[in-house]
Amino acid sequence: MIQDKKLNIINAAMKSFSHFGYKATTMDQIAKIAQVGKGTIYTYFSSKEDVLNEIIKLYVNEMRQVARGAIIQEDSFVKNFNAALHAITKFQEEHELMIKLSQEVKDMGTPEVIEVLQEVEDEICEFIEMKITAAIQRGELQKCDPKMTAFLMFKMYINLVNDWKERHQALDQDEITGFIKMYFIEGIGNKK
Amino acid sequence: MIQDKKLNIINAAMKSFSHFGYKATTMDQIAKIAQVGKGTIYTYFSSKEDVLNEIIKLYVNEMRQVARGAIIQEDSFVKNFNAALHAITKFQEEHELMIKLSQEVKDMGTPEVIEVLQEVEDEICEFIEMKITAAIQRGELQKCDPKMTAFLMFKMYINLVNDWKERHQALDQDEITGFIKMYFIEGIGNKK
DNA sequence: ATAATGACTATAATACTATAACGGTCAATT
DNA sequence: AATTGACCGTTATAGTATTATAGTCATTAT
Structure with a gap:
């Protein structure tokens, strides 16, 4: 039952953030949608920003x-990379x-949201990065800094x-897979 | 002499844009620095935005x-790419x-400046893009869309x-050259 | 005649102020 | 022990008065 209330609040906030954004959502609004008193929110969360952070934590998990x-064990690294990002x-x-x-x-440049x-x-x-590290270990990719490679591939x-x-x-998904493969995996240089 | 006045104005505007930005620079200020009446600016330029555009045109040429x-004919494509971008x-x-x-x-997101x-x-x-097209023709790079390749390399x-x-x-210049070469030219895939 | 000018104007940005809304608290209530 | 909404200090907003600005144009200088 205690979790039920917290979940109500999270769902209400999620709904309001999605519709109106972070700044335009008020604590009163969240309380109203969640059908709880405003004070109740503060028994589960320390601040508005805390509500946002918890929601993002859940969102990231999902x-x-x-x-x-989206990942298929037998498929190549690039294929899985694109499948995952597309998903x-x-x-x-x-x-x-x-x-x-x-x-x-x-x-608006809301700082909390930027963060x-x-x-x-x-x-x-x-x-x-994890997937790259694994791909290096199984010999599908050359040795390289996984953190930087992940960063550049994502970008x-x-x-x-x-x-x-x-x-x-x-571009459609297949085209993108093709380009990533061409530029990143195979390279466009010509061996002499 | 007519060119002299126009050049005065351009230099004055360049100086002011560089110090205070586009928005914070007023036409009165440009006139004052250029030592001309404000009206004179409008015999050479149609608007403040026009002044900015002409300055950028000169700047791009430089x-x-x-x-x-920065380019050395004998050097490789990647080396020259990095030399040029670094310059x-x-x-x-x-x-x-x-x-x-x-x-x-x-x-501030000033639209004229964004443009x-x-x-x-x-x-x-x-x-x-030009350099890529040339590199493809001389066989240093594989066939690829030069426009997209240029876009992705720049990014x-x-x-x-x-x-x-x-x-x-x-990262220093050599490291960057190395990474571009590694990721873009050679690729990080392992041939089976 | 032609080119240059700066006072002038319509408009847009800024500063100011009064008001409303907000996040967060806490004494009262369940 | 948990919940609540009236309440508080602060911040944001709205409305308005004032200033500053881009661009014009009649006058002046060349």
Whole structure:
């Protein structure tokens, strides 16, 4: 029953953050949606920011599940990389939360939101890093710094999925897999 | 003599934009520094934005010169890529203009400035694109879309030079050359 | 004639102030 | 022991008065 109340609050906050963003959501609103008194929120959370952080923690866990679910043991590293990132992207599109928070950072720059989005990015990079380390061990990838490789691959993925389409046309999943493979795995140099 | 006045104005505006940014620079200020009446500015330029655009046009030309100057015919594509980008970066650090304008975009989002910075980025990408096309023709690079390759290489360079150092430590020019070569040219895949 | 000028204007940004809304607390209530 | 909403100090917002700014144009200088 105690967990029930906390869950109500989390769900209410999640809903409101997704619809209106972090700043535009008031504690009174969360309390109203959750059907609890405002004070009750503070028995489970220390502040508004704390509510956001807990929600992101749950969200990141779900995201990790989704990414794991997209991976097929027998498939190549690149294929799984793209499958996982694509699954994460789709997950984020389905749940408005990240989209709304990204918007908020873009046009208001709310510091608390900047911080949690950075955390989400770090988590994704860490996930990729693990997969890279494994791929190196099984000999699929050459020795390289897993942290930096993860960072660069993630950035390239975002460049391909989001930034490229702003100036040219959008790419589908297979095209992206192809490009990542071409540029990152095989390289575009010609051996002499 | 007519060119002299226009040049005065351009130099005055350049100085003021570099010190105070675009928004914080007033036409009265430009006129004062250039030692002309404000009305005179409008015989050479149609608007404040026009002044900015002409300055950027000159700036991009200088940048191109600098980039060309950094290139050594006998050197490899990657080496020249890094030399050129490094020269551009140093050029931008020496002349405060770009740094000030980037700041302004970050904390005020002035639309006119966003636009010219995008133009500068496009110009750099076009420069890289030319070099890539040449490298493909002489067989140093595999066949690939030069526009996208230029875009991705530029972004990776920025990721390495700017974004990585925010979370970890800065990399020097040789390290960056090494990474670009490793990830982009040779690839990190292991042939079976 | 032509080019240059700065007082002038309409508009947009800023500073100021009064008001409302907010996050967080806590005495009263269940 | 858990829950609550009226309450408080602070911050954000709205409304308004004032200033500053981009751009014009009649006047002046060349």
